[in-house]
Amino acid sequence: MTTTLAEGSWTLAFGSLSLEDGIALREGTAWRMFPGNDPDRYAGLLSIADLDAFLRTDAARTPRVSMADGARTGSAAVPHEEYLEDGSDRVDLPRLLARHDDGASLVVSQFHEIHPPLARFCRGLEKAFLHGVQANIYMTPPGAQGFRVHFDTHDVLVLQVSGRKAWRVWDAIPYAAPTRHTPWSNNAATEGEAHELVMAPGDALYLPRGVMHEAMVQEGADPSLHITIGLLEPGLGEMLRQLLADLEPEEPALRAAMPTWRLAEPDGVAAVEARLRAALDALAKPGLAERLAVAALDRVTQDRLSLPGRSLTTRPPAAMDRLRLSETMHHTLVPLPEGGAALRWYGGVETLSAQELDWLQALEDGATAEELGEGALKFCRRLARAGLLERA
Numbered sequence: 550m551t552t553t554l555a556e557g558s559w560t561l562a563f564g565s566l567s568l569e570d571g572i573a574l575r576e577g578t579a580w581r582m583f584p585g586n587d588p589d590r591y592a593g594l595l596s597i598a599d600l601d602a603f604l605r606t607d608a609a610r611t612p613r614v615s616m617a618d619g620a621r622t623g624s625a626a627v628p629h630e631e632y633l634e635d636g637s638d639r640v641d642l643p644r645l646l647a648r649h650d651d652g653a654s655l656v657v658s659q660f661h662e663i664h665p666p667l668a669r670f671c672r673g674l675e676k677a678f679l680h681g682v683q684a685n686i687y688m689t690p691p692g693a694q695g696f697r698v699h700f701d702t703h704d705v706l707v708l709q710v711s712g713r714k715a716w717r718v719w720d721a722i723p724y725a726a727p728t729r730h731t732p733w734s735n736n737a738a739t740e741g742e743a744h745e746l747v748m749a750p751g752d753a754l755y756l757p758r759g760v761m762h763e764a765m766v767q768e769g770a771d772p773s774l775h776i777t778i779g780l781l782e783p784g785l786g787e788m789l790r791q792l793l794a795d796l797e798p799e800e801p802a803l804r805a806a807m808p809t810w811r812l813a814e815p816d817g818v819a820a821v822e823a824r825l826r827a828a829l830d831a832l833a834k835p836g837l838a839e840r841l842a843v844a845a846l847d848r849v850t851q852d853r854l855s856l857p858g859r860s861l862t863t864r865p866p867a868a869m870d871r872l873r874l875s876e877t878m879h880h881t882l883v884p885l886p887e888g889g890a891a892l893r894w895y896g897g898v899e900t901l902s903a904q905e906l907d908w909l910q911a912l913e914d915g916a917t918a919e920e921l922g923e924g925a926l927k928f929c930r931r932l933a934r935a936g937l938l939e940r941a
Contacts, residue, residue, distance in 0.1 A: 554876040558673025561590070562706055562753065562778070568677065575678075575704060575780070580718055580760050585751025591710045594666050597774055600657065600688060608663060609640040616645070618653040619694030619765070627653050649688070654695030657686040660776075662854060667776070672856060672877050674778070680849055681781040689714065692768035698739060700759050702727045704780040707756065709748040712773035714764050717743040722759040728784045737761070748775070783845050792832075792841055802827040843883055847893060850879040855895040857936020865930045866918065871941040872929055873915040878937050882909070896935055915941040 552560075563571050564583050574581060603609060616627035629638075632645040632653075649655055661667040661684040671682040689695055689712075700722075721740035724731065739761050748754060748764075756762055766773045797803045805824045811817045858875025866872055874880070880894040882901075890906045892899045901909060908921045908928055918926035932938045 553676075554669065554673040555676035556673075558670050559677055561594075561670065562674060562708070563755075564753070571677075574755065575757075575782075578722055578757050578759070580720075580757060580762075581755045582746060582748075583753040583755070585709075585749070585753065588750035590751035591708050591776065594670055594708070595660075595664070595686065595710050595774070595776055597688070597711065597772075599664065600655070600686065600774075603657070603660075603663070604640060604642055604645070607639065609642075610638045611640075612638075613658050613660075614640050614645075615656045615658070616648060616653040617656055617695040618648075619697045619763075620652055625696050649690055652690055652693040654690070654693060655686075655688040656695065657688075658683075660684050660686045668854065668856065669877065671778070672853075674780070675849055675853065675879065676876070678780065678782070679846060680783060681853055683779040683781060685777045685779065687773075687775050687777060689764075689766045689773045691766050691770050691772060694763070694765035696763070698761055698763040699733045700724065700727060700737065700761050701756065701779075702729050702732055703758050703782070705756050705758075706778040706780065707748065707754040708776040708778065709750055709752045709754075710774040710776060711750050712766065712771040713750075714748050714766055714773040714775060716746050716748060716754065716762060716764045718746070718754075718756070719743050719761040721761070722757075723761065724759055726784075727759050728787065730784075730786070783848060788841055788845055791844060792837070795844075796831065800828075800831040802831045843881070843893070846881045850881050850894050853879060853895075855936065858939030859933060859936045863933070866926070866933050866938070866940070868919040868926050869917055871915050871917050872912055872933065872938045873941040874909070874912050875937055875939045880937065882906070894935075894937065912938065 559568065559571070564585075566574070566583070604614075611629060611633060614632075616632055617625045618627050619625050621627070627648060632641060632648050633639065634641045645655070661671040661682075664684075667684045671684055674682045687695055698717075719739045719741060723737040723740060727733075746754075793803065802824070805827065808817070808820045808824070811820045856875075856877035858878055878894065880892060883891040883893060885891060885900070888903045889901045892901050892909070904924075905928055908916075908925050909932075911921060912929075912932075918929045921929075929938060
């Protein structure tokens, strides 16, 4: 049986953990270690040679490239002038290598955007979770620490590629459910005893947002290379802010002025309460939860890299070519009251007839245009041109 992209990424990330148990893990606040049994488990995703090659390209610039040194006083972030060309955002490689030799960790953010193996891996997890997934890279020299104790504002999965790294993790979460609007600012302290563990190549560590942790490489050990997979689920508050912005042109109650001229009067706050009730009534209208859900799914279909299922030289499909929906192109189907569905994808929104919806659903498992029937070849060629189909 053929393994799908989502299934392959899931197994690489979580081993034998079922999707149901993985979802339950995401919905809780407990961290978990996944010991690996293959030191080469993540070798296909990244290597030190891949990083060396990247650093020798013009893409090696800030803010994608940064450095961190936990031995610094104050912020662990290494000043740009210590590893960039003067007056430029481009890496000065001799300076960067020297700073790394002296104990600074190399950090490469969003490496999935330029490294195809990581792009496919993240895309597979996006298919499973239906939200954005990113990959940041950390290369730490022996006896060094990049960042001191902190928490992250989204769930992360740490994949140890090479070398070994010692971690300390705390169970207590001092600041519940932090988001990018409530970032780490050295205002939280650890509680209780730390769990101490060492990650070896092939190991994975899941850390929910808010879990306090730190890591370092032991003196005399090999350098540590790990991937931090960021699981970027949208927060309800963030989605509500977007919904308010979208609704304001439609709802007069949301455009009402704050009656500041009455705030000095005894019933000034009551006037605000009246307008607030009207605004909240507008937010209680039927269908807004569905609208919020569609907006959340639009983020993964439209905000992530498109990764079409075709190349520069892909020829249009023929009637007998077996086709399937591209695994690397996100799409969402929203049923329409009058029948058919709205196909929402990177390229926008298209209305599908009931017949076209049937064809699209058949293409999930693979089909030829001839099997689908009259008119299907034109439909398939349109989707293939957009990168939504690939040959099975």
